[in-house]
Amino acid sequence: MKRTLPLLIASAAGLVMIAAHFFPETQSWGDTAGKWFKILAAAALLLGGGNLLKLQLQEIAAQKPGWGYAAITAIAFVVTVTVGLLKVGVHPLEQFPEYAWSGDYSQNGSALWWLYEYVIRPVTTTMYGMLAFYVASAAFRAFRAKNLEASLLLGTAIVVLLGRTYAGEWLTQGISDDSPWSGLRVDNMTSLIQDIFVTSGTRAIKIGIALGVVATSLKIILGLDRSFLGSGSGD
């Protein structure tokens, strides 16, 4: 019951999705399973949000060092959820004005929109953009042409870095596109690197990953992989 039934559920769900692909009569089974999947994914995320709040409150209660930050997180979460669920600042739909809750929860000008636009968006953009600085630092401190493979990596990186800007075009502008040496133009070299080597390399990686995913999925559907059931404690 505790371990066999989940295995059967996983197998049945997987087989339904596969059968829906091959047998038109079972297509609606796959569609229904997909709709249930969506609802379950949403519930899992709602659960995750609740769990986050629980952990922050535990930190605050325990007065651990840095509990002030947990308080900020908890307050921010509660405020966001409140303004979002109550649709603060959201106007109703123009075709249904008598339904006060009919408007879009992320309507431009609403409280939730404000939080997204002026808190989430700038900080996530800045944090991702900061990687440019660290990449530059890593390029200076760690990228060494120690052997053939490293030299190939660095040489390709330099060619593509040049070829993806006007610098590449400008450097080799003396070579005409019609000339037999046009392959030495930096922009053409970049295209050749992408079309031949990058495509081939990532194709091989994709084939390998696909085999791995297929093997793992089959193991789950056939009940051979039980890692998702957990360690078994609390049974």
Add this chain to the structure above:
Amino acid sequence: MEIRQSVPDALSVRDIGVDGKFEMNAFERLLLRLDRRWIFLAMFLAVAVPLLCGLTFPEKVTPATKVVFDTIEAMPEGSKVVISFDFDPASAGEMAPMAAAFVRHCCEKKLKLYLMTLWYYGPPIMEPSLSIIKNEYPHMKYGIDYVHLGYKAGYQVAIRNAMSDLKNDFHVDHYGTAISQIPMMQGIDSLRDMDLFICPGSGFPGPQEWVQFAAAPYHVKMLIGSPGVQTPTILPYVPQQVIGMIGSVKQAAEYEQALIVKQPALKNRPSATEALRRMGPQFVAHLLMIGLIVLGNVAYLSQRSAGVQR
């Protein structure tokens, strides 16, 4: 042999013996001891100064971009096009210009647009493209020429369901109107009824999932927009599963240039030249990166050739 402590922030961390005859010149000493915050400052200036100076470069449309442009150009008026905005604010710097260019081109060609997203930050991300339609193409009517289907949860399962049975999965559009009440949704049973798929996306779910669950099994016509970091993973699908791809801001700039050639008035519109504007910092920052790689290797090679004698 007594060992001195490792040189801090060294380019190559080695213990140098007291009896070692390793001698550095001033240049090598500077490179070895360079605080990384100076590199950060250099990168900041490399990006900020070209932006403030408005440095831009002419872009030549490459064959890869031309394939994408020609595909949309060849679509007959009234063709049904799905555009799925699958990126978040972090990648909007690269993806938003692509998405805007796609929307503009489709509006120019008077195609019917079905806009949707699989990312939860997608609806606000779509606002600039919707503004383009409302402000620059006021003749396009909502529900007749374009529809905003909103966010669809479920990752790759959402794509699978939409390709299989759209009507029972998409109940309302983003604004709460029943799908059955929208004129351009009449007769649409699934996304297989669409003539073209355009997927500017990054991460998961994104272009790869659209290929796996739409292009490969159903052989639909698909164009992809992807950030530079994801471009190599989409290349193997081109041109069999995916007709063409706009990969990275460089190709986005080329696409904007192609649109400007077609419609010169766009040159003076800031929202139509975002990618072109961002190529200025790319130029300087890339040269900085190359300079840093070369400098680092120069210091390394000179260290190696000098050697350490024990």
Add this chain to the structure above:
Amino acid sequence: MNREKAVWMIVFLCGAIGLIGRAVVTSSGSAYVRPVEVHTRSKTTGEEYRWVKYEPAPRLERETPGVVRSRPRTIGIWLAAVLSLSALSFLYGDNVFLKITQALVVGVSAGYTFVLYYWSVIVPDLFGNLLSDFTRGWAMPGLEAKVFVDWEQRGVLGLPTGGWLFLIPLAFCVLLLTRLSPVGGWLSRWPLAFFIGVTAGTKLLGYFEADFVAQINNAIVPLVMKTDAGIDWGTSIKNMLTVACVLASLVYFFFSLEHRGALGVVARGGMCVLMITFGAMFALTVMTRITILSNQFEFLFGDWLWLM
């Protein structure tokens, strides 16, 4: 207070005074909107409703009649700028402003996701199917009416269709909540198993078709391309190289045999192909990061400081 801290404090103070002074003199960092009055009538009750919505206006139009300064959006721009600078301060070193920013963003992001999934999935897909009339009555009047049990339409195993089918995902959602409970947490394995089973089934098909069969198909290209004018050597050499590179890369990942002799040479070639691939990936990653950074700088220099 040591000298370095004192110097930084003076720098920040001067910077803050400069920014505030610039904002006062030039109104930099302000956001402008155009109020639009909405006047509509209910189709069911005939009652009239009016409200004002605010559409964003570009700052170049700030002198245009009808365009006003928006206080909430202006405060938002300044907050966004301060948070961005706090995040960027990590480049200098860890500090309390960064930690506050991180804590704030974690809370707001989690809350946003919570709200989104509630309104986008739980309300239309779960409540909308189980309690169709109730949901249409307060939150989604545009939703089509759904029957709880449709005896006329038969579905899986001949059972009637209708909203009642969504009692199963509702039960799964309740079982998922047992994960938080110290007793009975094993019940949450059932919905998780369903989740994993659907994912496994879907991914198996997707990866097998697009990333295995299709990629092998894509890799098989003619090694000698003939045209009316003879052999197209350019395309032929390109195709030969492509096939060779794919095979070499695949051999590199084959670890069942030791990479020695001829196999070792081919595997080494495959490694070289992969190194070229990673070099290009690095360059493209740099491109992406710089673009993201320049996007954020456009906000700071453009929308906030009005320098561009």
